[in-house]
Amino acid sequence: MPSYRSLYVEASAAATTVGRSLIDQFADRPVVEINSYHEVFSRPSASFQAQKRAPSLIAAVASPPYLYEAPSRVCARPGARPDELPVMYNDQLRNCVYNCDYCFLQGMHPCGHTLVFVNSEDYHDAAADRAKSGPYWLSVSYLSDILAFEPVLPLVRGWLDFAREHPKVTVEVRTKGEAPPLLRSEPAENFVFTWTLSPRLVAARHERGCASPANRLTAIRAAIERGWRVRLAFDPVILVPGWKDAYGELIEETFTVVPAAAIEAATYGVFRVGLDHANRMIAARPDTPVLHHPFVSAHGMLTYNEHEIEAIHRTVGSSLTSYLGADRVAFVHA
Ligand code: SF4
Secondary structure, eight states, X not given: OOOOSOEEEEHHHHTSHHXXXXXHXXXXXXXXXXXXXXXXXXXXXXXXXXXXHSOOEEEEOOOSOOOEEOOGGGOOOOOOOTTOOOEEEOOSEESOSSEETTOTHHHHOSOOSEEEEOOHHHHHHHHHHHHTTOOEEEESOTTSOGGGGTTTOOHHHHHHHHHHHOTXXXXXXXXXXXXXXXXXXXXXXXXXXXXXXXOHHHHXXXXXXXXXXXXXXXXXHHHXXXXXXXXXXXXXEOOOTTHHHHHHHHHHHHHHHSOGGGOOEEEEEEOEEEHHHHHHHHHHOXXXXXXXXXXXXXXTXXXXXXXXXXXXXXXXXXXXXXXHOGGGEEEEOO
């Protein structure tokens, strides 16, 4: 459960039902009314990590667009078949309850506080409008682990209800969390959970606040047993000392706990951050070795060199393929 120190709320958001419910939740903490979320979220002098250690919540009303075309890294769909759906994402929640050392958000956003846009209807209407042009895949968790925010606002519940009414839209929620209460709901055919998995030595040191790998596997198993569509993401693979053994053991443990036949697909990817964000996040994090690897610059990103990527294919890619077959495994590097 996220613990926010205070609430900044735009006057326009405070006037909404959702805004009022947030103000009620913060009855015992400071609530500060602001004209625009930029007053807090876009301050250039903010320290991302200082704010992550004592985060506030910012509630605002978003302006269009409420939907964006996604780069391929957004989504956990393997393969490049001609029948693939277009991929879109949205930004209703910015910044994350969790705090992974390698998170690109610390290079993207000047502020570590969580920003939530309360006008869910506008996001849903935009997603419904887009469906008039044909089926597509919608990632609602690109800029946050939205499922971890559910105790504050049930945004994922809203997207599940949306999915039931809009069969042309396949909604994907990606998480590093434990089994959410939402799993007890009736599954929807066009609603997909993707769990991101990391070895213990990566999760314990570099994924602060996230569920342990064992608890993520328990959640995956629970989701499968309740009939949900489930995908896996081994992404990003992080090259810590001993990574080959660690990822091999993780994949073996995964398919000991989880029946491979029940996994729709899995992706794996490498650490990669757009150059525009990379320098800022590296400068801000002298404390974590995962951001101070001798990276190379390629295709507009900072990433591992080709020999390291080849080694990841030979270990993680090969191992996943041995359990799932090549048609259910894909490499993501864009
Ligand atoms: S779970 Fe994802 S969005 Fe959240 S901090 Fe970790 S990498 Fe960033």
